[in-house]
Amino acid sequence: MIGLPPIRSGSEYYGTDYMGSNIIVWDLETVPDLGGFAAANDLIGKSDIEVREAIGDKFPKHIYHSIVCIGALIAHREPDHWAVDAIGAPHVGERTEKQLIAAFCDKISELSPQLVTFNGNSFDLPVALPRHAVGSQTPWTNP
Numbered sequence: 001m002i003g004l005p006p007i008r009s010g011s012e013y014y015g016t017d018y019m020g021s022n023i024i025v026w027d028l029e030t031v032p033d034l035g036g037f038a039a040a041n042d043l044i045g046k047s048d049i050e051v052r053e054a055i056g057d058k059f060p061k062h063i064y065h066s067i068v069c070i071g072a073l074i075a076h077r078e079p080d081h082w083a084v085d086a087i088g089a090p091h092v093g094e095r096t097e098k099q100l101i102a103a104f105c106d107k108i109s110e111l112s113p114q115l116v117t118f119n120g121n122s123f124d125l126p127v128a129l130p131r132h133a134v135g136s137q138t139p140w141t142n143p
Helices: 034-040 048-055 097-111 120-135
Strands: 007-009 022-032 065-077 082-088 114-117
Touching (some): 022 120, 034 048, 065 097, 065 120, 097 120
Antiparallel strands (some): 065 082
């Protein structure tokens, strides 16, 4: 079981009083999950254009987003500064969505970092958690 550390928005970091020794600053990039939307709305067999028309101009619900990139900066605390260990943006051109999510979850398990994100509570986590649950046998939970 992967224990999910608390999520704090970037605006909450004016000091390091409650930060651990590792952080991951991250962001998701998504596209509409046309297959998922089609399956949930009886549109199987319809063209992508028809499915996009059914979605309309509104922003799709979280469950209808497919993750195409997880950008992250990984750093650790030195006595007088933060040292960057890695920065990257793996994407679906390099690996599958399932592999992207699994690698991100593995890094969280390895480091037990403080997660820092701009809109993680309102978008990134509500998108990532169900997509992780669908593609993984390892639960991602918030203790």
